[in-house]
Amino acid sequence: MPLLDIRNLQLEFGTGRDAVRAVDGVSFTIAEGETLCLVGESGCGKSVSALSIARLVPTPPARYVGGEILLNGCDVLKMDQRELRSIRGGVVSYVFQEPSASLNPVFRVGNQIKESLKLHRPQFATDDEVIRLLKLVGIPAPESRIRDYPHQMSGGMQQRIMIAMALASEPKLLVADEPTTALDVTIQAQILELLRDLKARLRMSILLITHNLGIVGDIADRVAVMYAGQIVELSPARALLQRPLHPYTQALMNSVPQLGHELDRLQAIPGNVPNLGQFPRGCRFHPRCPKAQSDCSQKAPELVEVEPGRWVRCPYWK
């Protein structure tokens, strides 16, 4: 049994005729110790899918229309508030994009970490344990840092604090939602290095969200590519990077800047991401797809396993 098994998740914002489906039939699994990268352009539903794992999307405005989210075999969508509180932190922890916004500005960082400890490992809610966690995430001189307020730290340090806070409850799954997007490039590399190191040491599962395929190769075991609320390709990382099958994945790969290549080879994907609720008929990618056929605008393709472990939502992937 995988640690996380999301089956056909469907989520809408709004009600009645104004309802728009932000997540439409997303399914993926994460095994224990596995790292899955969720990739896709802005607004395709990555965050909403990830937040759903601990049911953190506020309802309303959101509404779960269908599907299951099995965490350790239990459906998160059917849990009551008490059960939800125990899996939040206890099984799945989050690190968000903007560290300066995710830490509460009026509390000392040490106390914010201790708060997690109190909830999930009360016997360890001590300064010593906080210091150990800060060391684990590579904060220099942690003894002098626990009484700092968030604003007294740099963005990279704040993100390390967020990671320490997420690790404090010893979760099985760490969800990192674009944890490096708000940081500058050298710090980005350090944070990714830290995640990779933690993954090896703590044997946690990680769900890493990014819109940058460039960082996938270093850390991911498998990759799920999302487009307009759906997964369009799901594949082992190495295979996907060597030979992307879905035209959207191929386009994404071409838009990643690579060292040593001339800039004019960099291709932006033509057209725009369709707005929520205004998806084209048939395949949602077909208006922007270089390989579109005449029937692409008619029939919505299914996600099909085309090779062992490789799923593609395109009948013309060959």
Added chain:
Amino acid sequence: MGTFILKRLLHMIPILLGVSLLTFLLMSLTPGGYLQSLRQNPQISAETVERLLAKYHYDKPWYVQYLYWLKNAAQGDFGYSIQYKIPATDLITARLWNTFLLSLFATIVAWCIAVPLGIWAAVNKDSLVDRACAMVAFVGLSVPEILLALLALMFAAATGWFPIGGAQSSRYDELTTLQRLWDRAHHLVLPVLVLAASELAGIMRQMRSNLLDTLRAEYVTAARAKGLPEGWVIYKHALRNAINPLLTIFGYSLAHLLSGAFIVENIMAWPGLGRLTIEAYTAKDSMLVVDSVVMATALLIVGNFVADVMLAWSDPRIRLKE
């Protein structure tokens, strides 16, 4: 912290100087004066008037008068009220105290009602409670203090439950200490309620929108993601941040409060600074006008200072170092 307080106190000086100078100038520009009007009184001899004018330096140009006033004020002597025939310092102190009491209790009442209501409305957004609060706030914001004060007076007159005007009853001197306290409280109730009501709506709406903002903040989602119970998420993580902008507002709202007090005092005959200012102005008791205006300014500055200290205490991002 010590240097911060010192610095703020030093900042007060130029403001008070500017305000007093301006008031002095304006008063000297308005024609006539208390003593000048005595000239029309046939019972008072011209010599007496001239003697009085010379005694209080009213025969000198305004800037000389100002310098005299400044010299005395610096020593805690705010001159002599020629209208009330007592030292202005005594008069001002008593009136200042009354205005302070009125504003203090109005603030306490307004905040104690508005803050919980605002929280309640935010937590139950779009519920019946929230809509009811919005309606009440709308009415509260559109009804002027004058109307409220008049309504309160009518209410007092019709029911006889509250005294009409004044800060104490005429037999105040015969009462025991406890009775005196009760008597003062009884006189305070209506003015405080009127003033509080006019403040309440604004604070409530502000509280509601602040809390709604912070409830959307990412650190609130992060707190929820830790597994905190919803009550803690709201009352510890969100509320603690929603209070900070309110403390900034507190500083600004003092000016509103004082001008509100001004109106309430004049309509409900509350012997405070605002009423004194008007009385002094009507009687052309110019020194007293300057004194009251300067005192009101000082009250405002001190209030703002208190708000700043509270904000610094509440929000670690604000440092008092400079």
